[in-house]
Amino acid sequence: MSQEKPWFLRARLKTRQLMLLVAIDEQGNIHRAAESLDVSQPAASKLLKDLEDLMEVPLFERMPRGMRATLYGEVMIRHARIALASLEEAGAEIESLKEGYAGTVRVGAIQGPAVTLIPEAIKRAVQERPLLRVSMLVESSDVLMERLAQRKLDILVARLFARHDKSQLHYQALAEENICAIVRPDHPLLALQEPSLADMAHYGWIVPPPGSVLRHRFELLFHNAGLALPERLIESTALVFVLNMLRRTDYISVIPTDAAEYYVAHGIVSQVPVELACKMDDFGIITRKDWLLSPAAECMLKALKQAAGDVYGLPRLD
Numbered sequence: 001m002s003q004e005k006p007w008f009l010r011a012r013l014k015t016r017q018l019m020l021l022v023a024i025d026e027q028g029n030i031h032r033a034a035e036s037l038d039v040s041q042p043a044a045s046k047l048l049k050d051l052e053d054l055m056e057v058p059l060f061e062r063m064p065r066g067m068r069a070t071l072y073g074e075v076m077i078r079h080a081r082i083a084l085a086s087l088e089e090a091g092a093e094i095e096s097l098k099e100g101y102a103g104t105v106r107v108g109a110i111q112g113p114a115v116t117l118i119p120e121a122i123k124r125a126v127q128e129r130p131l132l133r134v135s136m137l138v139e140s141s142d143v144l145m146e147r148l149a150q151r152k153l154d155i156l157v158a159r160l161f162a163r164h165d166k167s168q169l170h171y172q173a174l175a176e177e178n179i180c181a182i183v184r185p186d187h188p189l190l191a192l193q194e195p196s197l198a199d200m201a202h203y204g205w206i207v208p209p210p211g212s213v214l215r216h217r218f219e220l221l222f223h224n225a226g227l228a229l230p231e232r233l234i235e236s237t238a239l240v241f242v243l244n245m246l247r248r249t250d251y252i253s254v255i256p257t258d259a260a261e262y263y264v265a266h267g268i269v270s271q272v273p274v275e276l277a278c279k280m281d282d283f284g285i286i287t288r289k290d291w292l293l294s295p296a297a298e299c300m301l302k303a304l305k306q307a308a309g310d311v312y313g314l315p316r317l318d
Helices: 015-027 030-037 041-055 071-098 111-128 141-149 213-224 239-248 257-265 295-312
Strands: 060-063 066-069 104-109 133-138 155-158 169-183 205-207 233-235 252-256 279-288
Touching: 015 030, 015 041, 015 066, 015 071, 030 041, 041 071, 066 071, 104 111, 104 141, 104 295, 111 133, 111 155, 111 169, 111 252, 111 257, 111 295, 141 155, 141 279, 155 295, 169 257, 169 295, 205 213, 205 239, 213 279, 239 252, 252 257, 279 295
Parallel strands: 104 133, 104 155, 205 233, 205 252
Antiparallel strands: 060 066, 155 279, 169 252, 169 279
């Protein structure tokens, strides 16, 4: 007995219909959606009606000033975006192979592992695939999670928080992140035998912007010590800017210890010998369960797991 064909084959679902669903959602009405796809409004209306007739549900509510997706429409739009993004990725992978490259992988990481883990993982990945193209983004976990949801990144090394929807995510914890204070190598604080947080409060600080986890922990650090927050603050997460400002001024910055150790070893900054009662939550490797990774991304994922064993002293990760 032959198996029934999937509904999208029976329906002869067209890529143009998927594009139309996304366009209506973005433009708010079918007229502008048709214009964005360079088709006539009657043709767009027919594409939508054919799809709604096939599925026997309304995909959009017709409002006085436009259209709004129904619950059924929201489901179809979400999957239409995924399908179209997959097709776009397929084209990009094929073009990359035609140009002689062994695929492209897009990696996102928070600051600490971006300095320590990612370079070691890339080194291992390109040993296996010398022409592998790697796109690297260093950002906060929230930004990285948003890019992952938009299919703009394949793999993250970041944190998961309670506000994140974890139902379609795979998370493999790697390590907690210690925080330290850094200054230029000839900073006056380093002349003190045992500098304290109170001593440091008199200086200016370079810190992440409000809303970030590290900024919250920085503020708690002073609050729990019964100290007022430093008055002179510069807000930035751009490490190149931070290091250059430290070199020119008496400012202090708070960054992950892993990242600091690299710059301390190269004589760019010094770590203030104060143990900060400030520790970040664990971070780990994040991928999506509902996406198939490309061979290039699989290669990078394997390299990340191997490198994590050496960098963080972990047992072999599956």
